[in-house]
Amino acid sequence: MHARxxxxxxxxxxSLTGCGxxxxxxxxxxxxxxxxxxxxYYDCLKNHGVAIVHTDYGAPREDKSKPWNEExxxxxxxxxxxxxxxxxxxxxxxxxxxxxxxxxxxxGVSWYPDPDPVTGETDQxxxxxxxxxxxxxxxxxxxxxxxxxx
Numbered sequence: 001m002h003a004r005x006x007x008x009x010x011x012x013x014x015s016l017t018g019c020g021x022x023x024x025x026x027x028x029x030x031x032x033x034x035x036x037x038x039x040x041y042y043d044c045l046k047n048h049g050v051a052i053v054h055t056d057y058g059a060p061r062e063d064k065s066k067p068w069n070e071e072x073x074x075x076x077x078x079x080x081x082x083x084x085x086x087x088x089x090x091x092x093x094x095x096x097x098x099x100x101x102x103x104x105x106x107x108g109v110s111w112y113p114d115p116d117p118v119t120g121e122t123d124q125x126x127x128x129x130x131x132x133x134x135x136x137x138x139x140x141x142x143x144x145x146x147x148x149x150x
Contacts, residue, residue: 034059037081044079048072089120096148097122103146109139 034042042060046052050072051063089097097115101122104112112135113126124132135143 033057035081037079041076041079041081044076045069045072048075086116086119088118089115094120096120100146100148104135104139104142107139107142107146109135109142 039060042052042062045062046060048069048071050069051066052060053063054060094115094117097120101112101114111127111131113123115122127135
């Protein structure tokens with residue numbers, strides 16, 4: 001079966017199985033089904049020899065236990081889907097992340113960055129690996145004091 005016929009069929013199957021009942025409420029960690037662009041990209045990689053696995057929710061992913069295939073990635077670059085838009089944080093999550101950053105700076109971690117104003121995530125590239133290691137090693141009390149349970 002050709003990929004162009006398989007991709008829509010896969011999307012229909014995934015959407016139908018997602019409609020079943022169940023006691024579990026959707027949560028922030030739930031992932032959406034793969035897009036047609038993602039399926040096309042991973043089909044391309046597979047056709048170029050990359051081992052593909054599927055997540056629990058049906059999304060194709062590269063098998064990270066296999067070696068990187070540079071030629072396949074270059075060949076499929078034209079169908080690479082755009083990066084997903086960041087999911088905005090809830091206002092209370094953003095406020096908690098901002099309080100945590102301010103608290104850590106007040107506790108002597110002067111380099112600790114402000115969270116992203118949209119996602120509330122802390123950019124791990126702001127600060128050196130040594131600073132992040134020292135934060136976990138030397139500022140345990142500050143982390144306990146400033147971190148709100150998630």
